[in-house]
Amino acid sequence: MTTESVLEEWLHRCIRCSTCKYVFRQYSPSCPSGEFYRFESYWASGRLALGRGLKMNELDWSDDIAEALFTCTTCGSCEEQCQAPHARSIVKIIEEVREQYVQKVGPLPRHKAFADNVAEHHNPYGNTHHARGIVAECGLPTRADTAFFIGCTSNYRETSIRDAAISIMKKANVDFTVVDEHCCGSPLLRTGQTDSVLELAKHNLAQFEAAGCRRIVTACAGCYRTLTQEYPGLLGSFDIEIVHLSQMIKELIKDGSLSIESEFPGHFTYHDPCHLGRHGGVYEEPRDVMRLLRLDVSEMSLNRANAWCCGAGGGVRSAFRDMAESTARERIRQAETIGADHVITCCPFCVNNLTSSSDGEVDVSDLVEIVDRMSVANPRQRARESE
């Protein structure tokens, strides 16, 4: 799928100065896989060197390199810390080398399984495809200004996030529908299995257009990154606005479409999903919403561009569960360190990994679940519903 090689563009750049390994000027660890495995090959600088070695035929393509290559969560923290000219291309380089690995050696078995599932069931989990069924189930129109792109993890694993998102939009009287969405392609793009991604993108765009949508909203950070960052490259420009649900919720509360009428006691902190924050640049809107909810919030020391990854992304949770859970436990520990008893995030995949790795001392929720719990429709909407 790659047309221009970022690996070639930056082939002779990284001197392995280690700056990518730690938060710049803060000196805290930044790389989940490097911290877990500790060998040089598991840091960004090591992976770039492996890419160069492969390109220059100093290394052979073989499954010996798979673990070093595929344990990157693609969280992008290395890009924030690196001070060299190639900084903003590190994740792209790693993904390009993964793509070449899959072409030459083949996908990792666990990654292949979810690619097969996407091909057969349109979602990586292998669940029976049912996205459009939600339209009838929830009484939604078939055509609407806004498409809610549910995302596979919300639709088949963390379904309370899907339900809360639909509930919020209905309370706020948003004109929205759900299309016959297929996997956005994110898990395939991250794991080098790019062959079918263009078809997925074309299918989804056709669905949005057929439903008359001028805006896509998603609660999934991974889908948001793929729709905003990768679809334009795959499909060319298209005239549909893409927003994350946290951004929409902020506007719904501010314009009075949603009223916050209850309190939620406890001490909260916010975990920035990598795909929403570092890759999508959305840091403040979720925090703004938490302020509007009047929650008692403290920041973890690693936040925003320096946030510690949950450990799930890049195909790591499926293929390297130990590392994914260890990384999540570290994030939970960071929340506990500041006395938080609730971690809020904006990504079903983060919720999934943080929850399953937590010992239960800290509750993990998606922002939409909290908003749904605390909000009611505004009085005008309630009046309309009662008529």
Added chain:
Amino acid sequence: MGLVDCLNDIVGPKYVSDRVPERYLYSFDMTENPPQRPAVVVMPENVKEIQQIVGLANETKTPLVPFITGQNVGGLTIPQEPDAIMVDLKRMDRILRVDDDAMYALVEPGVTFGHLRKFLDEHHPSLRYTYPLAPPFTSVVANALLQGLCDLSTRHGAMADFVNGVEVVLPTGEVVRTGSSILGDENWFGRYPLPDLFGLFSGWQGMTGIVTKMALQLWPKPPFIEHAALFTFDEEATTQLLQGLVRTQVLDDADCMSLSLVKMLLGVPPPVHAMEGEPDYGTLLSLSGSTKIETQQKLKTLRRIVESPEHGLSRPLLIDWDAITALMGDQAASWVDFPSDAFKILTEYDGLTWVGTYIHPRNWGAALAGGRRIVEKHGFELMAFLKPMNGMHYGEFKFIIRFPKDETTVERVRLCNEELLDHALDQNAIPYKTPVWAAKKLIARADPEFVNLVKRIREMLDPNGIMNPGRWGI
């Protein structure tokens, strides 16, 4: 049982690898020095595990190569013999103690400058350590053992001079300490009055043992720190002016560099070349005091020397840091906040190398001028860096080359560095962090009895020759 199985038993399989990626990545560094793959990489967590690894190496006659972050800019962690065990020490990264009274920190080898800075800022804000113009994530212990320089070297000397003592696993497996800690765990205050056995490990490039603890001198953080920028012309005039400034004893540090390096800091894209009429060198001067008046008076002292009429037509220029800050904003602060991000100008390509030396002050200017001609002849960017050392008892200079590691450029770099080193040795300069090829050139000119003594000490400490064999070409 094979080597890998034995190592698995010692540190656990998670921290042993003979896989291709690790063997490849530990086979080279940023320099032009030729690669060699180790047989296996192992990451011990404590002294006992290191002793066991050393024991295994002795039994099997396997070379051991210590590694921490591999950023020595000398190829010093590249194995010189095949089938070596690479001992990566970065898991041993504890700051074990900071003694406020005697002002030292006791650290393990995996501690980096960045981590020490963070720890001191958080827990001992009245104390400071000293930092090199390098990435923050280089090992403090490695730089001290390699006698590197830092941002207090103009006043205090090379980093090995600030070491109170070390704990070492000898090549024969025993654990020894040097310095005052021979009388107890909380007694790492100094090296004297004792036979100074730190010399058995300082500057040996890992040939005499694996250092597992080091006590490093700290200094009170002065309440007032001032900086100024000095721009100068000509190598002889620059080095003479620096000597005069340093001998006033008001400077903490002076980082002098080719103006090309200053232009790189300002964002000029590569390749950066000198332009007719511009100053040849820019120097960052650092000084401190207990009061503002003290620092101002020190600055006045410097200004008086700089503005003396004897400098003739090509007058040097001293600029207050306030003016630099007004021009450059936050960037100016980042240049003087070590460990600094100024090193980022060295990360343009995947290759970085230098020929660096310590030199007699009288030969400093000539060495610099000759080195400049060599670099220009070979067509590389002019990236000289020099520092007055230890109150001007000696000087440091190096010529840095940043380069893409393609075959043609690497060969050009080799030729340039060889010529630079020959030139430096002609000036009786001593190369530091010497790659093997450079050490061989040094040994060829050195007093043979010195070389014999080095070999005899090494044979005495390491009868099986397991510690980093081939290093220094011996």
